[in-house]
């Protein structure tokens with residue numbers, strides 16, 4: 679059974695940027711240069727990472743549902759609704775679009791017409807359990823979006839074809855919106871209650887170097903395949919952005935900037951050598 683295309687149609691996963699009729703990229707892929715074909719082939723695993731975002735939203739819902747006491751758990755209502763109604767929707771289309779482009783480049787066949795429950799079930803439910811509470815999953819989401827924005831910005835600079843560049847740019851714009859939304863949501867919770875503030879500081883220290891897409895084991899492959907787009911200046915900028923954002927949320931960042939850069943590099947070296 680394959681219902682992915684029906685789901686895209688039924689949910690009308692499109693808006694002014696993404697007409698639902700435009701999940702057909704054959705014509706674009708046919709016109710791409712060798713450089714751009716290499717770019718979209720490298721995005722296959724990133725597409726898995728995008729789809730696994732649904733997995734972390736499911737985890738976040740479960741973490742909130744089971745969090746005690748209820749007086750604290752109820753304050754996560756915004757992140758639950760935003761995650762469920764918007765993030766699932768937008769990360770799902772990012773995943774389908776990137777996987778579709780990669781599949782057309784690799785096999786000349788449509789991913790959307792072939793995918794079945796096997797991969798999607800794995801990405802949604804058979805995910806690692808990296809986060810102990812909803813503070814950790816939410817903070818990881820926000821910090822992960824920073825990496826996403828800079829990755830797509832870097833890819834945009836490498837792409838030659840205008841249609842492909844517009845696709846990447848549209849995904850980047852979604853990620854920028856997600857980053858702004860998670861920031862607002864977290865800041866409101868932090869400012870509402872001292873216990874929330876302390877719990878978010880603890881969560882930040884525990885997970886600030888974990889990317890949200892790591893709920894799926896595809897993360898390392900994805901990060902490896904786009905490694906060349908993470909130039910030293912892009913990595914430095916990601917750390918600076920994270921530091922700025924944490925300072926904005928807490929008044930003072932719970933983690934030193936230099937320490938953050940060292941951990942970032944050590945973590946990536948360790949993950950990618952393994």
Ligand SMILES: [Fe+2]
Pocket residue numbers: 728768769772826853
């Ligand atoms: Fe995304």
Ligand SMILES: [Fe+2]
Pocket residue numbers: 769823826852853856
């Ligand atoms: Fe996102």
